[in-house]
Amino acid sequence: MIVLRDLTKRYGEKSAVAGLSLEIKPGQVTGFLGPNGAGKSTTMRLITGLDAPTSGTALIGGRPYGALSHPLREVGALLDARSAHPGWTARGHLLGVARSNGISADHVARVLELAGLSDVAGRRVGSFSLGMSQRLGIATALLGDPGVLLFDEPVNGLDPDGVRWIRELIRSLAAEGRTVFLSSHLMSEMQDTADHLVVIGRGRLIADAPIGDVLHSSSRNAVRVRTPRPDALRRELLSSGMTVESSAPDEMIVSGGSLEEIGDLAFRHGVPIHELTPRRATLEQAYMELTANSLECGERAGK
Numbered sequence: 001m002i003v004l005r006d007l008t009k010r011y012g013e014k015s016a017v018a019g020l021s022l023e024i025k026p027g028q029v030t031g032f033l034g035p036n037g038a039g040k041s042t043t044m045r046l047i048t049g050l051d052a053p054t055s056g057t058a059l060i061g062g063r064p065y066g067a068l069s070h071p072l073r074e075v076g077a078l079l080d081a082r083s084a085h086p087g088w089t090a091r092g093h094l095l096g097v098a099r100s101n102g103i104s105a106d107h108v109a110r111v112l113e114l115a116g117l118s119d120v121a122g123r124r125v126g127s128f129s130l131g132m133s134q135r136l137g138i139a140t141a142l143l144g145d146p147g148v149l150l151f152d153e154p155v156n157g158l159d160p161d162g163v164r165w166i167r168e169l170i171r172s173l174a175a176e177g178r179t180v181f182l183s184s185h186l187m188s189e190m191q192d193t194a195d196h197l198v199v200i201g202r203g204r205l206i207a208d209a210p211i212g213d214v215l216h217s218s219s220r221n222a223v224r225v226r227t228p229r230p231d232a233l234r235r236e237l238l239s240s241g242m243t244v245e246s247s248a249p250d251e252m253i254v255s256g257g258s259l260e261e262i263g264d265l266a267f268r269h270g271v272p273i274h275e276l277t278p279r280r281a282t283l284e285q286a287y288m289e290l291t292a293n294s295l296e297c298g299e300r301a302g303k
């Protein structure tokens, strides 16, 4: 479990993270979203002790990173894929990290295998593609078999096979009961991977909710209706306060009412229905609405 309490980081006049309080729970994948510059990487750096907060706390299993006696056994992080020294081999890099963290060398072969790097373990890291470097970063994060994992843009540079591999790995790590905190700008990937979402903007919390709730709250959820009497149905839908958009002569997209409400209304007025299909909002649509609103609020608050 990761607990943030009023976490704040200022760089000069600028607040990169501004009073963030939340709990990132074990046994699920928590997706971390926000526009460029929202403060995601800074938050991850504060959690992993790479930067010190201006005020507030970031706790892993109840303690700040600096108080962990064997940090890599408690928290693994992929924050910068190119952080390994280019002159080392992949195996040499992992052995060095294992040694300095009191982790048995046996774990090196295990994570090389897990990350699909066994065949290139003797190659210098400097010759690695971005995708191979991402895999090495993930192997390093998993080296101490930690209960808490942070991944900042882990699919960056991976090919479609690699993207699927990391999605399945991340899901299995959460299924094992670990705390997994994942940032990505790829909304479709996040929609497939995360159980819970934390959205921030300008360093402040915008949403902290199960992904289903975030999707459900979008105004882009609608119902597609086909009827041979569109004018009659439109009149009744509009007078019930719903919004109607025509998509074809006999077809309309209705928002502001559930499938059941629309079906019942049509039945009451004797309008035949040929199709009634829910049109679910995508995470991208829900996210755009959430972050657009936050910008408006931020601008209003700044006036």
Ligand SMILES: Nc1ncnc2c1ncn2[C@@H]1O[C@H](COP(=O)(O)OP(=O)(O)OP(=O)(O)O)[C@@H](O)[C@H]1O
Binding pocket: 011, 014, 015, 016, 034, 035, 036, 037, 038, 039, 040, 041, 042, 043
């Ligand atoms: N070392 C630093 N010195 C000064 N400002 C910084 C520093 N690190 C981050 N910032 C600023 O803090 C804000 C948050 O940056 P951060 O990198 O955490 O955002 P992010 O959400 O990770 O963005 P992205 O999606 O682009 O990676 C930005 O305005 C950034 O310019």
